[in-house]
Amino acid sequence: MKRTIVNLPGDGIGKIVLPEAIRVLEAARFEAEYVEGDIGWEFWRNEGNPLPDRTIDLLEEHRIALFGAITSKPKEKAAAELSPSLKDKGYVYYSPIVRLRQHFDLDICIRPCRSFKGNPLNFVRRTKDGGVEEPPVDTVIFRQNTEGLYCGVEWTGPDETVYDALMTHPRMKSFASVPREDLAVSTRIFSREACRRIVRAAFEYAKEFGYRSVTICEKPNVIRETSGMMLKTGQEIAADYPGIDLWDTNIDAQMMWLTKNPESYGVIVAGNMFGDIVSDGFAGLVGGLGFACSANLGEKCAIFEPTHGSAPKYADLDPSIVNPIAMILSCCMMLDHIGDGERASRIRDAVAKVVAAGEVRAYDMMRLKGSAKAIEEGAATTRQMADAVIAAL
Numbered sequence: 001m002k003r004t005i006v007n008l009p010g011d012g013i014g015k016i017v018l019p020e021a022i023r024v025l026e027a028a029r030f031e032a033e034y035v036e037g038d039i040g041w042e043f044w045r046n047e048g049n050p051l052p053d054r055t056i057d058l059l060e061e062h063r064i065a066l067f068g069a070i071t072s073k074p075k076e077k078a079a080a081e082l083s084p085s086l087k088d089k090g091y092v093y094y095s096p097i098v099r100l101r102q103h104f105d106l107d108i109c110i111r112p113c114r115s116f117k118g119n120p121l122n123f124v125r126r127t128k129d130g131g132v133e134e135p136p137v138d139t140v141i142f143r144q145n146t147e148g149l150y151c152g153v154e155w156t157g158p159d160e161t162v163y164d165a166l167m168t169h170p171r172m173k174s175f176a177s178v179p180r181e182d183l184a185v186s187t188r189i190f191s192r193e194a195c196r197r198i199v200r201a202a203f204e205y206a207k208e209f210g211y212r213s214v215t216i217c218e219k220p221n222v223i224r225e226t227s228g229m230m231l232k233t234g235q236e237i238a239a240d241y242p243g244i245d246l247w248d249t250n251i252d253a254q255m256m257w258l259t260k261n262p263e264s265y266g267v268i269v270a271g272n273m274f275g276d277i278v279s280d281g282f283a284g285l286v287g288g289l290g291f292a293c294s295a296n297l298g299e300k301c302a303i304f305e306p307t308h309g310s311a312p313k314y315a316d317l318d319p320s321i322v323n324p325i326a327m328i329l330s331c332c333m334m335l336d337h338i339g340d341g342e343r344a345s346r347i348r349d350a351v352a353k354v355v356a357a358g359e360v361r362a363y364d365m366m367r368l369k370g371s372a373k374a375i376e377e378g379a380a381t382t383r384q385m386a387d388a389v390i391a392a393l
């Protein structure tokens, strides 16, 4: 059956890495039709909406998308860039990817962080005898993607109803002397059902792919209600998976441990913000933004994206130098999701071969400054990287 995939290239380097990754999919003989969805800055400027309804309709219809990256700017800056006919008409910018996650309830975010042998960006550490060792990292972060600190329930200068409600909490006494307009409040809301879904998804993944531990990474000793609910949910669900150990860590300690013994961690579960933090931390150990891929999964729709942004600095370089691997690995996650894991493995093996051979390396892998000069200094172009993966396939 031929699938239809919605392509959402977005802005900047999203428009560069997505077509390269599609070439890799095609070389792996993945049969699909692609329809392009409008999303990003151009649509904000010209229509006052970075995520037009027609794009939502496409996703409702086809339910699966590859997303490049978008450019986001703060509210005022965004408003200033609206086309003249739309200015001062009350349009307010919002991040279309955050809105997609909320609209389609893409509550499960998976961010695998696995090192490829031979990647010069891999984490290394000093051994006892002064040598250097490179422990392989294979950690998969499950981030709750829709709630917590990113749910958008926040105020600067809350109205009286909210203020009065807050003041019923005994701990608000310490803010009693602060004028209402000088209070900024961002709520951290967890729901039990969402905790169950992310924890269950993590255990299922650990079971399917043979990970021996699931770590709940929160801060229940201080943030007792929300982090506490995630941990308690973990303890309940762990009972259904006798072969998998449940660990719990605090986010701060976890960030230290990932620089000491990252190889100890298998699957990690966290709420929205801590999941964002810990996944960037682990991504840094396995090559950084050029390698960091992700899946956003909901019951009705799934969107696969590299975690990097639109990197405007590099958007206009011709030829392009950015690393397409993060996007290619995101496509592999899409293949896994639709039950084509064998093809995903073939593509990952091809990436592994290219990285191990070390002959074709994007500028980030060579630790070069990103500029057109990088090519003279031996860096591969985006296209050459994709070509190398295709050749290895």
Ligand code: NAI
Binding pocket: 013, 017, 068, 069, 070, 071, 072, 073, 097, 289, 290, 305, 306, 307, 308, 309, 310, 311, 312, 313, 321, 322, 323, 324, 326, 364, 370
């Ligand atoms: P960014 O991820 O776009 O770029 C940061 C730096 O990382 C780049 O300057 C470059 O040095 C490196 N980098 C990124 N992707 C790379 C790749 N594929 N290969 C090699 N190096 C790469 O983050 P930045 O500069 O903070 O944000 C730029 C724009 O992207 C902003 O408008 C931001 O809002 C947006 N953004 C969008 C995201 C999304 O679409 N999901 C995520 C993060 C940022």
Ligand code: MG
Binding pocket: 276, 280, 307
């Ligand atoms: Mg992030």
